[in-house]
Amino acid sequence: MTAGGDGEVRARVAAAGVTAEAGAEGEDKPVKTERTRMEPPVGAESGPFWEATRNGTLLVQWCTSCDRGIFYPRFFCPYCAVDGPDNSAADQSDQSDQSGQSGPSGGSTLEWRTASGRAIVHAATVEHNPAATGATFSHGEPYVVALVDLDEGVRMMTNIVGCAPEDVRPGMTVTVTWEPLSDGRQLPLFTPAAKPA
Numbered sequence: 001m002t003a004g005g006d007g008e009v010r011a012r013v014a015a016a017g018v019t020a021e022a023g024a025e026g027e028d029k030p031v032k033t034e035r036t037r038m039e040p041p042v043g044a045e046s047g048p049f050w051e052a053t054r055n056g057t058l059l060v061q062w063c064t065s066c067d068r069g070i071f072y073p074r075f076f077c078p079y080c081a082v083d084g085p086d087n088s089a090a091d092q093s094d095q096s097d098q099s100g101q102s103g104p105s106g107g108s109t110l111e112w113r114t115a116s117g118r119a120i121v122h123a124a125t126v127e128h129n130p131a132a133t134g135a136t137f138s139h140g141e142p143y144v145v146a147l148v149d150l151d152e153g154v155r156m157m158t159n160i161v162g163c164a165p166e167d168v169r170p171g172m173t174v175t176v177t178w179e180p181l182s183d184g185r186q187l188p189l190f191t192p193a194a195k196p197a
């Protein structure tokens with residue numbers, strides 16, 4: 001099985017589960033994560049992303065050539081096709097492939113930037129029957145899978161936690177929250193920035 005940035009990050013968010021609402025409702029005790037989930041692999045493209053999660057920092061790639069954010073992590077900007085700082089894994093491509101590109105030479109137009117952690121829900125759906133999908137991490141409880149638009153202009157698939165699933169609405173402002181994984185990495189999930197009125 002080859003590691004692909006697309007697959008790994010999408011698998012991560014698909015596997016991310018509900019955490020806060022069951023344990024933290026009404027009490028301030030720390031959320032203890034014992035729920036079973038598939039933990040995402042770390043690929044070469046996404047290494048910096050995952051390392052930063054250990055400190056609760058959400059990173060997005062930024063293309064300085066076309067001045068826009070990129071998510072999921074990649075070796076090449078999907079908009080202008082200029083390659084990023086790590087060219088080692090792209091050495092199989094012929095250099096002449098890029099001769100017609102307008103980006104600056106040197107292949108360093110992709111950088112990592114710290115995201116604000118704020119986002120707007122673009123769309124959300126509630127999985128009411130986790131067992132039907134084989135998901136065990138929510139222990140049978142409904143969970144929310146959402147597309148959120150970060151302030152940096154990138155769209156992520158994630159879970160919305162910390163509120164009732166039916167309260168999640170498009171347009172809702174959310175902020176990143178972290179769920180520990182077993183190896184010290186953390187899953188970026190999102191929680192409402194303010195209680196729905």
Ligand SMILES: [Zn+2]
Nearest residue numbers: 063066077080
């Ligand atoms: Zn670009």
